[in-house]
Amino acid sequence: MNTIIALIFSFTCFCAFSQDKIIARQGQVSFFSYTSVENIEAANNQVLSIIDLSNGDIAVSMLMRAFVFKKALMEEHFNESYVESDLYPKLEFEGEIVDFEIDATTAQTKMVKGKMTLHGVTREVEVKAQIEPIENAYVLSGEFDVGVSEYEINVPPLLRPNIAKVINVMFRFEYEPYENQ
Amino acid sequence: MKIKYIKRIVGLSAVLVCCSYLYFVINEKPSYDTYAKKTDISISSDKLLTSFSTNETKANTDFTEKTIEVEGSIKKITHVNNRYTVLLQGQSDTSHVICDVLPSSIEKVKKLKPGQTVRFKGVCKGYLLDVIMLNCILIKG
Numbered sequence: 439m440n441t442i443i444a445l446i447f448s449f450t451c452f453c454a455f456s457q458d459k460i461i462a463r464q465g466q467v468s469f470f471s472y473t474s475v476e477n478i479e480a481a482n483n484q485v486l487s488i489i490d491l492s493n494g495d496i497a498v499s500m501l502m503r504a505f506v507f508k509k510a511l512m513e514e515h516f517n518e519s520y521v522e523s524d525l526y527p528k529l530e531f532e533g534e535i536v537d538f539e540i541d542a543t544t545a546q547t548k549m550v551k552g553k554m555t556l557h558g559v560t561r562e563v564e565v566k567a568q569i570e571p572i573e574n575a576y577v578l579s580g581e582f583d584v585g586v587s588e589y590e591i592n593v594p595p596l597l598r599p600n601i602a603k604v605i606n607v608m609f610r611f612e613y614e615p616y617e618n619q
Numbered sequence: 620m621k622i623k624y625i626k627r628i629v630g631l632s633a634v635l636v637c638c639s640y641l642y643f644v645i646n647e648k649p650s651y652d653t654y655a656k657k658t659d660i661s662i663s664s665d666k667l668l669t670s671f672s673t674n675e676t677k678a679n680t681d682f683t684e685k686t687i688e689v690e691g692s693i694k695k696i697t698h699v700n701n702r703y704t705v706l707l708q709g710q711s712d713t714s715h716v717i718c719d720v721l722p723s724s725i726e727k728v729k730k731l732k733p734g735q736t737v738r739f740k741g742v743c744k745g746y747l748l749d750v751i752m753l754n755c756i757l758i759k760g
Contacts, residue, residue: 463715463749464699464704466700504753506753527745528745528747612699612700
């Protein structure tokens, strides 16, 4: 986890002097859990991400407590029982956009590969993402599935019917050149 | 005999109604009501940012999940992913206090300008590169 924080900060230090870095301070990550008992959804609209355009390196960091639910009880269960936000306050991702084409003028679909740390567990992940150039920057979006058990998230037996075993995660980051922030 | 049964049915119905009410009160309660929350801490955006950048662990204990009134100068106002957000300046140009605005304050926020000093009340969620505050309402500005 510290490696990713260091990466973000090193990105930040270099960003002031480089036009190669782009930043999204208000990226959106949302997730959906579909079961026959209930559907649960939440969104985090304050996700931080930085891309180094020179090599396609990407870092993402988000606060688990910043996920907003429709109901207070869901939020409480999520933070206290499932992801244990006090112990593991952040989700971190560090990786690269494979074969990133900096000069592409149209949307490109690429694989994003790297290590994701959630609930104290680090795993290799590979996600398909669409990268669309906009004025001076990019929008990166996509979706992927996360197995609850892969990250050692324990759901109490009583609530197992309410929580899907695989959670659908969607993301959208609108990047800007760092100098414009 | 008949009256006894009726009393039991009425009693059971009353218990069911109470249980249903409690279920809805607990389960359907909205996630956070800034208006109803008492302010725990009033602080400037600069001091809040300095606290987190100096000692994040201590600042998390002091501020995270607390209802905070934060005052500072507006760096910029954004509308991304259908959310209105106000970024308050600190001493550093790289870090800000990000105030995610509740719908009730959006019309007032639209009239604000960069450089203006404002005060928001919201819940502090922690620190990434910026301090994140959610459910913010405009108190002054």
